[in-house]
Amino acid sequence: MVYDLNLPAWKWPFYVTRHPIEGYEDLRWKKGYNMKVALVIVLIFFLVSVAQSLMTGFIFNTSQTKYFFVVPYISSTIVLFFTWVVANWSLCTLFNGEGTMRNICCVSAYALVPYLASVVINTAASNVLLRTEEGFLSFISVVGVAWSFILMVSGMKAVHQYSIPKTLIAMFFTLAAMVVMVFLAVLLVVLFQQVFVFFYTIYTEILYRIS
Amino acid sequence: MTGKKARTVAAAFAASAFAASFVAAAVFADEPYVAYDYDWWAETYPVQNGYIVDRVTTGADLKIDGGLRNPSDLFIYDKTGEIYIADTGNSRLVICDSDFQNVREMKAFRYGEDFRLDSEKIGERTSLNRPQGVFVTEDGNGETVIYIADHDNARVLACYENGDVWMEYTRPSSDLYDSGVTFNPKKVIVDNAGNVYICIKSITRGAVMFSEDGLFNGYYGANRVEKTFNAMLNYFLKFILTREQMERRTRPVPVEFSNFTIDKDNFIYTVTEAKSADLDVLKKLDPAGRNVFAKQGYDDMIWGDFNSPYVHGKSYKSSIVDVAVDGKGDIFLMDATSGKIFQYSYEGELMFIFGGIGEQKGLFKTPNAVETYNDKVYVLDGVKNSVTVYKLTEFGILVNEAMGLFNRGLYAESRGPWEEILRRDANYYMAYIGMGNALLSLGEFKESLDYFYMHSRGGYNRAFKDFRIDFIRRNFNNFLVAIFAVIVVLTVLSKLLKRRKKKKALATAAK
Structure with missing residues (x-):
């Protein structure tokens, strides 16, 4: 079968999803990367995770909190995604990866599509299913996650022009790099807090001296 | 509504509520404790009181020499309604009827004619030494027999009402009974077959079980071993270390249970006092020793307070010292930490929480024992030397009625009482589950779902199953x-x- 690859930008994520092996090579060849599409997908990632916690049926919803608080959802979607992108870029540029930050961002976002679809389907289905039919939900979510993982591997492989083992190793070390980044960020916040407290004590001290 | 506006409204509301509470205090004699319940997130909120203080009787009120001194157990014999108090400090039993009249003591005992162990002892006199437990039942001839856990004399006495001892249970000489372990009975219960179960503090393997004739039958109903770090470490080290090395390591033992009771169907309920215990705080044991309450659903049930604050280096975790079961199977737990009594239905649903620590009537210093008789709850305080009697409020009567219907499976009939309960207190958690079940059995699925939402996942699931089938049947043509x-x-x-x-x-x- 011959495909017409002169696709509009918004169709590329779906094309890639349907062609997990060759799709990303086509994307690279056709330069189908589009940041707008990628950012929309990341935004949808965030919205879907909020919707999942708020709209999953009562029988299956284990994340209902008394008072909804959005910050954890931002950090577990948007912040997580860009941490991944930055960590992957900083690692792979050092190891002959060909992807630019932009390309990595697009590829990673496009790979999320099956996962997002599975979450949407699950959230909807959880409102009509019973506890005994939980198997359907776990099946769908496993399929979604596995498909997204395959896409992510394939995408990383294409965007950096790596072999498969090298891709997997790079992805593993990307995760490690993300942990380091989070650790440094926390450290930074704590240290700045100390600095702030230091200046604040000086300020109060001066205030007492003057008055 | 803007934040500021909301705050002023809330402040006005609080102020009016504050004023209202003054008015209420002026009109009613309020209880010194606040009844509360747990919501879906296990957070507390106040509900109406189910029990209020009926009367408080101190040792001095009993008009008996010596009054009560550090009493440690209370038993009410269902047949006569007589109250038996193990008056530990005075080394005697104090007996009175359910109105605290006709007070008498049991102090002097003698080995009766039908003493089964040693015929040479017949006629000898004997007395108690700091008894800590008492149990009353009737024997095969219909005669009332009293079992006393005579703590410091290291024996359990079985005697008739006139003080004639017919049996004595002492430290078994069997190899099964570890040689280094003492035998100081704390509590005693007897089942329908005459088997005697003795709770001893130094034994972690369960209650010591005797046949009626004093034959040592082993242990009954030990707690499970807590999953502590040491226990888990041992589990893995077992694969590496040799048998000799393993034997040198400290072996994790279960926490001993501290008190127990038996219901009319011969189920034995044990409670564990130690604050370190998370497992088996309350067990309901069938005659084979299996715990009916273990692992219902995914997690073990939590008994006592859900929240166990740790303030100023002191843990305020519940410490359940006694359990009582009434004729309907409702369970009453006595928490010594908070001085509260927790009432559960026989399925383990929380019904009421009442009592507390303090000086006023209805509060305790060291609650030692809880009993229930005729829908009243009796609590013995070992420091105040008093017995506090609680009676049901009108709300409590309603809840008991609804719960009784509910637990017999008469959901449709329980609708009226539940509705009345919700009219009186829309916070009462169990009422929503009760209403959900009532409406479900009446075929009103949509309303049933609304009641189950945020109250019972299992109930919601059942209601939704029927709702879905009903929905598809109704709309089949449209589909x-x-x-x-x-x-x-x-x-x-x-x-x-x-x-x-x-x-x-x-x-x-x-x-």
């Missing part, structure tokens, strides 16, 4: 029409598309 319509539309569309494609292909070919 058929919709499916048919979709098929028609899809086929027409695909044909149209094909035709258009053909036209396009022809046009491009013509070019």
